[in-house]
Amino acid sequence: xxxxxxxxxxxxxxxxxxxxxxxxxxxxxxxxxxxxxxxxxxxxxxxxxxxxxxxxxxxxxxxxxxxxxxxxxxxxxxxxxxxxxxxxxxxxxxxxxxxxxxxxxxxxxxxxxxxxxxxxxxxxxxxxxxxxxxxxxxxxxxxxxxxxxxxxxxxxxxxxxxxxxxxxxxxxxxxxxxxxxxxxxxxxxxxxxxxxxxxxxxxxxxxxxxxxxxxxxxxxxxxxxxxxxxxxxxxxxxxxxxxxxxxxxxxxxxxxxxxxxxxxxxxxxxxxxxxxxxxxxxxxxxxxxxxxxxxxxxxxxxxxxxxxxxxxxxxxxxxxxxxxx
Amino acid sequence: xxxxxxxxxxxxxxxxxxxxxxxxxxxxxxxxxxxxxxxxxxxxxxxxxxxxxxxxxxxxxxxxxxxxxxxxxxxxxxxxxxxxxxxxxxxxxxxxxxxxxxxxxxxxxxxxxxxxxxxxxxxxxxxxxxxxxxxxxxxxxxxxxxxxxxxxxxxxxxxxxxxxxxxxxxxxxxxxxxxxxxxxxxxxxxxxxxxxxxxxxxxxxxxxxxxxxxxxxxxxxxxxxxxxxxxxxxxxxxxxxxxxxxxxxxxxxxxxxxxxxxxxxxxxxxxxxxxxxxxxxxxxxxxxxxxxxxxxxxxxxxxxxxxxxxxxxxxxxxxxxxxxxxxxxxxxxxxxxxx
Ligand SMILES: Cc1ncc(C[n+]2csc(CCOP(=O)(O)OP(=O)(O)O)c2C)c(N)n1
Ligand SMILES: [Mg+2]
Numbered sequence: 145x146x147x148x149x150x151x152x153x154x155x156x157x158x159x160x161x162x163x164x165x166x167x168x169x170x171x172x173x174x175x176x177x178x179x180x181x182x183x184x185x186x187x188x189x190x191x192x193x194x195x196x197x198x199x200x201x202x203x204x205x206x207x208x209x210x211x212x213x214x215x216x217x218x219x220x221x222x223x224x225x226x227x228x229x230x231x232x233x234x235x236x237x238x239x240x241x242x243x244x245x246x247x248x249x250x251x252x253x254x255x256x257x258x259x260x261x262x263x264x265x266x267x268x269x270x271x272x273x274x275x276x277x278x279x280x281x282x283x284x285x286x287x288x289x290x291x292x293x294x295x296x297x298x299x300x301x302x303x304x305x306x307x308x309x310x311x312x313x314x315x316x317x318x319x320x321x322x323x324x325x326x327x328x329x330x331x332x333x334x335x336x337x338x339x340x341x342x343x344x345x346x347x348x349x350x351x352x353x354x355x356x357x358x359x360x361x362x363x364x365x366x367x368x369x370x371x372x373x374x375x376x377x378x379x380x381x382x383x384x385x386x387x388x389x390x391x392x393x394x395x396x397x398x399x400x401x402x403x404x405x406x407x408x409x410x411x412x413x414x415x416x417x418x419x420x421x422x423x424x425x426x427x428x429x430x431x432x433x434x435x436x437x438x439x440x441x442x443x444x445x446x447x448x449x450x451x452x453x454x455x456x457x458x459x460x461x462x463x464x465x466x467x468x469x
Numbered sequence: 470x471x472x473x474x475x476x477x478x479x480x481x482x483x484x485x486x487x488x489x490x491x492x493x494x495x496x497x498x499x500x501x502x503x504x505x506x507x508x509x510x511x512x513x514x515x516x517x518x519x520x521x522x523x524x525x526x527x528x529x530x531x532x533x534x535x536x537x538x539x540x541x542x543x544x545x546x547x548x549x550x551x552x553x554x555x556x557x558x559x560x561x562x563x564x565x566x567x568x569x570x571x572x573x574x575x576x577x578x579x580x581x582x583x584x585x586x587x588x589x590x591x592x593x594x595x596x597x598x599x600x601x602x603x604x605x606x607x608x609x610x611x612x613x614x615x616x617x618x619x620x621x622x623x624x625x626x627x628x629x630x631x632x633x634x635x636x637x638x639x640x641x642x643x644x645x646x647x648x649x650x651x652x653x654x655x656x657x658x659x660x661x662x663x664x665x666x667x668x669x670x671x672x673x674x675x676x677x678x679x680x681x682x683x684x685x686x687x688x689x690x691x692x693x694x695x696x697x698x699x700x701x702x703x704x705x706x707x708x709x710x711x712x713x714x715x716x717x718x719x720x721x722x723x724x725x726x727x728x729x730x731x732x733x734x735x736x737x738x739x740x741x742x743x744x745x746x747x748x749x750x751x752x753x754x755x756x757x758x759x760x761x762x763x764x765x766x767x768x769x770x771x772x773x774x775x776x777x778x779x780x781x782x783x784x785x786x787x788x789x790x791x792x793x794x795x796x797x798x799x800x801x802x803x804x805x806x807x808x
Contacts, residue, residue, distance in 0.1 A: 267508075269572060437802070440806070
């Protein structure tokens with residue numbers, strides 16, 4: 145199978161979505177940030193010049209434009225830029241788009257797609273390293289996806305454009321250049337379905353976004369110690385695919401949840417609670433969470449490393465779970 | 470035409486501006502050597518603005534700054550070594566290496582916060598002004614922001630509140646957009662429907678002034694007037710300082726487009742050249758003030774060269790201090806989450 149970078153697949157997904165639906169458009173085209181992949185967007189700029197606008201530095205205004213246009217039947221993709229800037233558009237996303245279907249008794253929908261570059265990108269310090277997904281997951285009515293592989297980036301962006309619901313796509317800034325295998329013909333990926341990326345007998349590692357990449361690396365380290373880890377890639381955070389996760393825990397009896405959002409009320413907390421609630425009897429040992437510490441992100445490298453999950457921390461957590469039962 | 474600066478003031482301002490210039494040249498060099506990570510923004514071309522504002526403000530006054538803050542903290546008197554150490558993420562940095570280039574801040578000097586969020590600074594400045602007014606001590610809050618900040622909705626809210634409540638806020642808008650981004654490159658900041666940014670504060674009744682931001686005397690005069698009005702309780706003032714964007718800022722990352730500034734261009738001993746000759750000759754605020762002072766004859770020329778040498782030595786010391794400083798201990802990452 146051929147390999148493709150996350151960035152390239154995301155761009156292909158946006159391109160094909162624009163080609164497939166005249167109602168689709170882009171508000172903000174700096175989807176790939178300032179990194180070396182940013183020029184991949186040029187193909188879209190050249191082929192769909194009248195369906196791309198770059199807004200002022202006005203996240204609330206850009207988001208509101210997308211939400212309003214979606215309510216009027218269009219399919220806008222709004223790029224929010226660095227994940228931290230999502231907060232400036234929080235009301236438009238959570239209190240306008242997310243609630244539109246429910247509060248209209250199902251008569252209005254806001255099929256807008258938001259994209260943000262989340263995560264500890266390296267030297268971003270406290271204000272440019274956020275992973276706002278867990279806050280967004282707390283807004284009923286929003287679909288939230290955080291893919292890891294190139295194929296899923298493609299498939300989920302296609303699904304987001306097609307969805308009647310407001311959908312947030314969180315891409316980790318450090319994933320953009322990472323290449324993974326893609327099929328000859330990439331296809332739509334259903335929102336709400338997790339994927340077992342690696343089969344294993346001893347311990348389930350549930351992760352998403354860049355943390356799935358790190359968990360797969362951790363699984364290789366663990367294999368050298370004779371621990372056979374199964375890695376479940378969440379892909380979608382809301383709706384949560386509890387079935388696939390519980391199914392895996394049924395096989396392994398042990399769970400490590402990995403996520404880059406801060407610990408408290410994060411994605412890892414939600415997955416842990418869900419398994420504790422519905423799969424308590426399946427567990428041979430207490431669940432472990434590996435997340436960003438509940439600390440703002442510092443600039444200096446040794447401080448940044450101290451609070452951020454990495455493959456070694458994930459492997460250490462899995463070893464501890466193995467020891468505990 | 471602004472009133473010419475008294476000689477001693479002019480030399481003082483030039484020293485500060487030169488300090489910023491040599492600091493920024495060192496930052497650029499260190500970035501290219503891979504000494505630090507992350508995106509960064511230099512104050513080259515805007516030295517006159519920050520320096521002149523600081524020359525008017527008093528120790529009791531408050532300030533806040535932006536992603537383009539290096540010049541602000543240095544002009545206010547922060548230790549260059551600690552500023553450089555912060556950029557390298559060292560434990561001896563102004564804020565212990567937690568902020569890096571985007572968040573240089575010296576709370577001892579009255580800085581409330583340095584926000585990298587566009588629109589963050591202008592709005593927090595209103596809070597600073599509110600505090601000054603409550604304290605009834607005649608202090609003011611100077612809040613720096615770029616032209617881009619006026620693209621954010623919160624800026625309008627901030628201006629409206631400051632005007633309604635007559636808060637002593639100096640809104641210092643540094644408009645460096647005169648000179649454009651290459652298409653498809655960099656931040657698309659040139660996106661105001663209004664062709665005159667002063668109309669935005671004017672619409673809520675705020676007094677505005679526009680000055681040449683590369684002319685230290687002009688900025689100082691405008692700021693003196695605005696701050697005096699703030700202190701008298703007349704409410705906020707808005708100054709738009711216009712600068713011609715430094716060519717090194719046009720690409721996505723700073724580039725040494727105009728080289729290391731040759732101070733002898735100011736005395737005519739060397740000629741400006743290269744692709745950016747026009748900027749160097751006509752828009753470089755440091756050379757502009759140096760040229761005016763060096764016109765004073767041989768003594769002035771000698772003084773100028775000596776000043777530049779002294780500033781360079783200070784920056785060399787700052788760089789060495791920063792490089793030799795230790796990184797913070799990993800365990801300290803968990804400190805200060807709560808005050
Ligand atoms: C809320 C928010 N949106 C976007 C950005 C990304 N960004 C960083 S600097 C910048 C341009 C700011 O322009 P301006 O305020 O004029 O300052 P300048 O860099 O020109 O000095 C942008 C858009 C940001 N930091 N914060
Ligand atoms: Mg600007």
